[in-house]
Amino acid sequence: MTKQDHIELDGVVEEVLAGGMFRVRLDSGLVVLSHLAGKMRKFRIRIVLGDQVRLAVSPYDPSRGRIIYRIKASQIDVLAVIHGARDLLKAAEENGWAE
Numbered sequence: 001m002t003k004q005d006h007i008e009l010d011g012v013v014e015e016v017l018a019g020g021m022f023r024v025r026l027d028s029g030l031v032v033l034s035h036l037a038g039k040m041r042k043f044r045i046r047i048v049l050g051d052q053v054r055l056a057v058s059p060y061d062p063s064r065g066r067i068i069y070r071i072k073a074s075q076i077d078v079l080a081v082i083h084g085a086r087d088l089l090k091a092a093e094e095n096g097w098a099e
Contacts, residue, residue: 006056010071013051022047022067024055032057034065045070 014031015023020041024032034055036047047053052071058064 005059006066007059007062008068009055009057009065011053011055013047013049013053016047016049022053024053024065024067026055030062032063032065034067037066037068040067040070 009026009028009032011024011026011032013022014025017023017033020036022034022036024034026032032055034053036045037056040047047067047070053067054069054071055065056068057066
């Protein structure tokens with residue numbers, strides 16, 4: 001299996017384990033045992049408890065994965081604002097507030 005044959009999922013670091021391992025809870029509720037990708041280790045990108053991360057999960061074993069990206073807090077805020085604005089617009093359209 002190559003690095004291109006994976007499924008990318010987002011989750012939150014739930015537990016930091018020994019040996020560079022992490023327990024990550026995905027948005028779907030599934031818990032995945034994962035490790036840092038080589039490039040993240042090379043550039044010393046630190047992952048702490050509560051970080052939002054993107055995982056590469058194998059289709060053959062979805063209980064294990066590789067952390068390939070740490071989502072920055074500023075990106076989370078922007079996404080929350082975008083989704084919040086969409087929810088607000090949707091509620092306005094449903095209630096007839098928007099013209």
